[in-house]
Amino acid sequence: MIDHETIGLLLKGVNNVTWQSLVMLGVSFVLMYLAIVKDYEPLLLLPIAAGCMLANLPLSPLIADDGMLKVLYNMGITNEMFPLLIFVGIGALTDFGPLLENPRLVLLGAAGQFGIFMTLILALILGFTPNEAASIGIIGAIDGPTSIYVSGILAPHLLGPITVAAYSYMSLVPIILPPVIKLMTTKKERAIRMPYSQRKISRRTRILFPIVVTVMVGTLVPFATPLIGMLMLGNLMKESGAVERLTKASAAEIANTVTLFLGLAIGSTMVGADFLKQDTLFIMVLGLLAFALDGCAGVLFAKVLNWLSGGKVNPMIGAAGISAFPMAARVVQRVAQEEDFENFLLMHAMGANAAGQVASVVAGGVLLALMGAGG
Amino acid sequence: MIDHETIGLLLKGVNNVTWQSLVMLGVSFVLMYLAIVKDYEPLLLLPIAAGCMLANLPLSPLIADDGMLKVLYNMGITNEMFPLLIFVGIGALTDFGPLLENPRLVLLGAAGQFGIFMTLILALILGFTPNEAASIGIIGAIDGPTSIYVSGILAPHLLGPITVAAYSYMSLVPIILPPVIKLMTTKKERAIRMPYSQRKISRRTRILFPIVVTVMVGTLVPFATPLIGMLMLGNLMKESGAVERLTKASAAEIANTVTLFLGLAIGSTMVGADFLKQDTLFIMVLGLLAFALDGCAGVLFAKVLNWLSGGKVNPMIGAAGISAFPMAARVVQRVAQEEDFENFLLMHAMGANAAGQVASVVAGGVLLALMGAGG
Amino acid sequence: MIDHETIGLLLKGVNNVTWQSLVMLGVSFVLMYLAIVKDYEPLLLLPIAAGCMLANLPLSPLIADDGMLKVLYNMGITNEMFPLLIFVGIGALTDFGPLLENPRLVLLGAAGQFGIFMTLILALILGFTPNEAASIGIIGAIDGPTSIYVSGILAPHLLGPITVAAYSYMSLVPIILPPVIKLMTTKKERAIRMPYSQRKISRRTRILFPIVVTVMVGTLVPFATPLIGMLMLGNLMKESGAVERLTKASAAEIANTVTLFLGLAIGSTMVGADFLKQDTLFIMVLGLLAFALDGCAGVLFAKVLNWLSGGKVNPMIGAAGISAFPMAARVVQRVAQEEDFENFLLMHAMGANAAGQVASVVAGGVLLALMGAGG
Amino acid sequence: MENLGWGLQMTVLGMGLVFALLALLWGLLTLVLALDKEPKAPQTAKEAIVEAERIAASADGAIGAQVPERPTVNGMPADLVAAIMIATLKHKTELRRQAAPFMRSYWPGSQLFASRWVATGRARQNSIWQARGK
Amino acid sequence: MENLGWGLQMTVLGMGLVFALLALLWGLLTLVLALDKEPKAPQTAKEAIVEAERIAASADGAIGAQVPERPTVNGMPADLVAAIMIATLKHKTELRRQAAPFMRSYWPGSQLFASRWVATGRARQNSIWQARGK
Amino acid sequence: MENLGWGLQMTVLGMGLVFALLALLWGLLTLVLALDKEPKAPQTAKEAIVEAERIAASADGAIGAQVPERPTVNGMPADLVAAIMIATLKHKTELRRQAAPFMRSYWPGSQLFASRWVATGRARQNSIWQARGK
Numbered sequence A, B, C: 001m002i003d004h005e006t007i008g009l010l011l012k013g014v015n016n017v018t019w020q021s022l023v024m025l026g027v028s029f030v031l032m033y034l035a036i037v038k039d040y041e042p043l044l045l046l047p048i049a050a051g052c053m054l055a056n057l058p059l060s061p062l063i064a065d066d067g068m069l070k071v072l073y074n075m076g077i078t079n080e081m082f083p084l085l086i087f088v089g090i091g092a093l094t095d096f097g098p099l100l101e102n103p104r105l106v107l108l109g110a111a112g113q114f115g116i117f118m119t120l121i122l123a124l125i126l127g128f129t130p131n132e133a134a135s136i137g138i139i140g141a142i143d144g145p146t147s148i149y150v151s152g153i154l155a156p157h158l159l160g161p162i163t164v165a166a167y168s169y170m171s172l173v174p175i176i177l178p179p180v181i182k183l184m185t186t187k188k189e190r191a192i193r194m195p196y197s198q199r200k201i202s203r204r205t206r207i208l209f210p211i212v213v214t215v216m217v218g219t220l221v222p223f224a225t226p227l228i229g230m231l232m233l234g235n236l237m238k239e240s241g242a243v244e245r246l247t248k249a250s251a252a253e254i255a256n257t258v259t260l261f262l263g264l265a266i267g268s269t270m271v272g273a274d275f276l277k278q279d280t281l282f283i284m285v286l287g288l289l290a291f292a293l294d295g296c297a298g299v300l301f302a303k304v305l306n307w308l309s310g311g312k313v314n315p316m317i318g319a320a321g322i323s324a325f326p327m328a329a330r331v332v333q334r335v336a337q338e339e340d341f342e343n344f345l346l347m348h349a350m351g352a353n354a355a356g357q358v359a360s361v362v363a364g365g366v367l368l369a370l371m372g373a374g375g
Numbered sequence D, E, F: 001m002e003n004l005g006w007g008l009q010m011t012v013l014g015m016g017l018v019f020a021l022l023a024l025l026w027g028l029l030t031l032v033l034a035l036d037k038e039p040k041a042p043q044t045a046k047e048a049i050v051e052a053e054r055i056a057a058s059a060d061g062a063i064g065a066q067v068p069e070r071p072t073v074n075g076m077p078a079d080l081v082a083a084i085m086i087a088t089l090k091h092k093t094e095l096r097r098q099a100a101p102f103m104r105s106y107w108p109g110s111q112l113f114a115s116r117w118v119a120t121g122r123a124r125q126n127s128i129w130q131a132r133g134k
């Protein structure tokens, strides 16, 4: 017989609506708005928003054990497989030629990671634990998979806000970077033109590059092996030209499937109580700061190079060292042209940008090493 | 040394052939015939048939623990991930415009679920347990993923026959529905023409629809959250137009892969002893009945609407409320035109049909709630 | 505070470099060279090489528990799912028409498996355990998935070298086979022309073929069920023409993804200590031998058929019985044409070749049965 | 037979809930649509059917959307079929022209977009075995 | 060396079984084929080789089907290659024309259908690095 | 506030390591490049920007590579945009011509190759809802 208890079950859903869950639904709507209307990396933010919405519906079976979102989380977040697979696809579409044509630009990538550590300190001051502080700092890598990978190891409970911050700010590059650049450079500096010297990069070099980078970084910073290894695996497949089918699969089918699953899984971690803390706000603010600091440091270091090279380096390309490939480089090019239509820095900026990509991963590994994660 | 025992091993296969396994092989051949020659949803029935064949070969290692078919079963059936992923793909290809142009049609979808409960009662009378009865009734949702999801929770041991019934009958829509329609309607009613009024549906509305449905249904019937959530996730991705890559992936790569795995896994549950019961026959018969009852209820309810609207609603479109989108709508259109070439009901039928799609999911959730599944 | 210990952590990587790991890195580079420059089945060897490199970097987190490569290994190697999925894709692209046009060629496939057992004996003499010997012998199946499947069950610790051997030698068919053929045949024999009689194979027959083969082999050699079942599943989907989407998915998306994962996972098993043994060398040599012996046995048996048929069979097509479809057949055709431009054996060779494909699987199952694996 | 009683309760309660929920949905949709205040433009039969066919055709690509068995085509007056076909095709090429990126995103000739009527026919006359089968 | 004896038994038993099984398969196939009672139509060399090449070419798309190393092409009398190529291509375009949906289902230019000889060549002359490599 | 001290150490040590590692990488790359001894050919502005745009465009296909918001296009002098576009397109069709197999391997019109500027625009004007949306 259907008793009152059963009837009770029917209202269970409504009875379990909490103000937190309502707020979180609101958050998910905001994310959807940013993704769909504002075009903030919809590929990531829309699945994250959906996952957040579905996880915050009352008694959502999707986050119960064996619930689909939980399953996805265990499939690829716990073991970090999803961000790594996405990295394979990124490597398969990244051409490191501009960096190889001008290897000294590598150092600009290093400078572009400064924000990571500044932010870490600020986070400590705000009272975050060292592990949390490091995870927040990694937003300064301005690189999605690296942020997910590192915070997934050091502070999984912050995975949601950190991923959201990382990808939102990446999509804000065109808005955040120009003012930073202008603040840090004089009109005269921005007008500096750089010579274009194309050097043919042999196929051998292009194939050796991912191998050399993997072995060197992997040996010196074992914690960076998964990140650098997968990024370079994709690049090796691409440059080898011998496994077109796999290269395509990693950049298309695999990347798309994993992105959808990754987004849903991360969104499902953003559940009321945990998420609605002052901390989340701090993370957002600190992330933004990390970003700006990256840019400043990059530009400043480029100024040093410019001084050393006797005025041959346009300091703006330093701002491309923050990674966010190839957006950052494009933005630098645009700023340059706003003042001098005939100033073409794109190729140089791309070099610094590719360096930033590598440097971000290295920085991630160094951070993990210093935290003695799993050490 | 190779002893008699080893020799014995060689005959082990033949020795383990049972009459049940032979009958089941026969069953798998019938399913292959239906899939390949009769074209009964081959995408599902062919993999199911193959899984059934492979599982019923003597000592099949494929269904031993760690056997591939077992692995697939645990990968996506136990946790219900496969049917849910298929739903994402369906949502990504379903245009709810016809329903939005004419929202009152929503009620026709409700009527189309009547068969679920009638069948449940009949199953009880035939001596099935409440859980089994509910699982059999859900065939009346005439919606594959919903049937798999619900019976997978309430009566996994009936998954095989129920899935087969659900998909076979879906492919019989063009054969079963017309007589039902004609039985329930007068020539005069079938001749009723409905006005075409197209109203532009704004993008905003199209994007709000999946969100509103998810939140409302998910809050009131938490058990329906996974089904409605995934169906609407696909639709949200489609209508947002912001994540074309993911929309395509869900409708193509992911859907294809999952369908193959799902079919094989479900087929592998159809093993001799369990399957060869009178119950299986009952299930087939009851499923067919559920189907017919859905149609009748839909038409009857449409008659009510017609009466209320003063003869402006053609009762036939009620038959499209059973879901099986967009087949049912097409069939209604055809029946209409057999009597009046110039009677175009397709758009209205599609509206009722889309409503049926949503209603089926809601009904599934309500059923789970009433059964207090996991409650 | 950062203490000396932390500093120590930073050097941990370098300190853990061993001569074995260095040698293994060398091995991975050699494999990359073979894959990229020499074009030895890059689809498999490149991922294997990458997996090997990444697994042998000091303290590689990728092979720690929950490390990505470990995860991939458990996802599809432990349970043998990956090789089986690849087989579905192979079946989906294999046209058994040439065999059906000339069914007696089936026996040539049997002869082509002789090397498996000869090698097994040699391996025993060299002191390998029966299980290892059988796994080494299976290289003689000259069929990747079969080798992976069988050795994965009998001697997982040899998976790396055996897979590498299997695929490398498959890519050496055009180099190894011609001399073998010439050694075993007289100019006169090689000049034998065979009549072309095309017989239309009805769709029914094409669809019955995979079913008949699966049921027969599966019943008599249960251990072969997974291999033959998946190969024939792919072929059934192809010939049915009813599930184009799934056929394509198995041959493209699924095959590509699985190949990448499979290669990485297998490569990750090639870790220093285990791999650097005399045994590995033996395996390479024995594999090559198995290959040659297959060819010889095939040709010899074809001579018998030729004698029985009164000179109507060109002994060379026997060499195509080793499987490695369709390469072996192409090579036979080339050898034939080097001596007589107008001698077209390709169709016949393809028949023998397809037979070899089936025979390899059967032999694999027989081997497992005789080893009483899981029996 | 207390099970039966339970079953009846299920039916009443279940159908009641389903209707209630969908009625509520109806209300919400009306609300959402109110925001649009789009005028209801009248539409010709052809327009409506072509539009509807386009929607149905794309839904045919979903897993489990069934192929209408052949008779359906002949079951309909040829001239009408023709009429619709032409309209549909005109409409499609139109779409295809401006919407290349989207259209091509499926296997060309796949049934993910093309009307099942067209596509099924094509599939039949093209599948390999046909070319050589009996 | 009792292992050796065991090995010999394995060989005898193993090869025996393999032959027995395939002989049985031969029988079954003959049976199945008997149902067809298709006439054996004679066929010209060109037809046979083109048909065979078509089958081989599509199988080249399988994982593990190896690329014939370049020499093979030159290793063969050019005129013959040419002859076959032309025939093959004629045959292919023919197929392609009527079978668009199927053919295009692979990456255009992919080696899933095109003969490896053609495709490998193409791949080489097109791969990006070539365009800029040394 | 001993955490702070730790943080400072982290910064010094961390940035130090990052710089050290990348400096080392710089050295290694210079070594590898030495093997090439390719001459540094001078290049015109247009060549450089077109080449760079090609690289950037293909990287746009990566997950997480962001769409530059519309203004950027207008933010740049139209004539320059035009100039670059033309050059880029010329360059692309050129590539596309010889490199069909590779290029087509993405959804035609997908943003995996086409410049985001082009593609985004296209996407907007083509997406279905646009055709009927308000």
Ligand code: NA
Pocket: A112, A113, A140, A141, A142, A143, A321, A322, A323, A324, A356, A357, A359, A360
């Ligand atoms: Na960075």
Ligand code: NA
Pocket: B112, B113, B140, B141, B142, B143, B321, B322, B323, B324, B356, B357, B359, B360
């Ligand atoms: Na329904």
Ligand code: NA
Pocket: C112, C113, C140, C141, C142, C143, C321, C322, C323, C324, C356, C357, C359, C360
């Ligand atoms: Na073989």
